Amino acid sequence: MYYCGAMRKTFTQKLFRWYSLYKRNLPWIGSNDPYKVWLSEVILQQTRVEQGLSYYQKFVKKYPDIQQLANAPHDEVMKMWEGLGYYSRARNMHSTAKQVVEELNSSFPDTYEGLIQLKGIGQYTAHAILSYAYKKPFAVVDGNVLRVMARYFGIREPIDTPKGKTLIQQHADSLLDKKEPDVFNQAMMDFGALICKPRQPDCENCPLQKSCAGYQQELTDILPVKSKKIKRQTRYLHFFVFRAGEKILVEQRIANDIWKNLYQFPVIETSKNVSSKSLMESEDYQAFRIKNPLPVITSPIFKQQLTHQQLICRFYIFDLKSIDKIKRSGVKQVTFTQLKQLAFPGVIRDFLKINDYF
Ligand code: SF4
Structure with a gap:
């Protein structure tokens, strides 16, 4: 997947202009502390920002650095997490904190290969830490970005399949602003959360409307495509x-x-x-x-x-x-x-x- 420089520049300029006006004011934005980036990403996985916000503030206040989180009693960490669900995240988070403190001298690795070795850190979280904390050129693809990319490029491949995810990651990698990957990634997420929303995207006020394949081909209602229905x-x-x-x-x-x-x-x-x-x-x-x-x-x-x-x-x-x-x-x-x-x-x-x- 490759886009010519002019196309990428236009996309990024429009996105950045929109972001400078409408970005969400969240406490972890702009932090270059890998611990805080990691903490926010762990808390926000499968959680709405509104719900995760108070937990992030609570954790940062109680455990301002990774040593304090690593040294906390496990029951206390679980109690702090109570109500957020998906408790394996809390267990992995605590064990990763101990690993980073005991084996890595309290420093998060600054390479993909190093980060991916840690418990609970997958591609998404590794890319987030590398781009936000270390300003390295890695595109973060969460549910928001999957949706924006699928609509913008008119991708009909289901986004919950390995093939669909890889395709979208390639599109995002190719569009990524290499000088400001942190701003690009955050702008994409905010854009997905506020404009290209899951239901009723605000296409009328969208700065990308003219070049959006999904909008031009009237596909916004059916994109993104998902293959699986969740069986409960x-x-x-x-x-x-x-x-x-x-x-x-x-x-x-x-x-x-x-x-x-x-x-x-x-x-x-x-x-x-x-x-x-x-x-x-x-x-x-x-x-x-x-x-x-x-x-x-x-x-x-x-x-x-x-x-x-x-x-x-x-x-x-x-x-x-x-x-x-x-x-x-x-x-x-x-x-x-x-x-x-x-x-x-x-x-x-x-x-x-x-x-x-x-
Ligand atoms: S035009 Fe609509 S579907 Fe296309 S990117 Fe903008 S909000 Fe999303």
């Missing part, structure tokens, strides 16, 4: 809240899934919706071996929509004389005050908030 699995989770006086029973998830290391209440999962009665008669429930077998409160249904899963959750609250003998590996008793220090998945946090535990 429905999971039914029944959480058991066993309380006795000031104590409550929790367990830490050790399974290697999206909630690894987070806390939860003892849970039974079923593949379909079941009544409370049949749940209480199940072997899994009997294995708790509690004396008073009925909950005092059964919550309404709590739902959480994840990218590939729909969670249908219910909480069964028990007030017991003692929770010492409840059988379950990995459970531990905490006080209501200690409960506040633990990181929970979003759906449990919603339950705790509604019930005034937090």
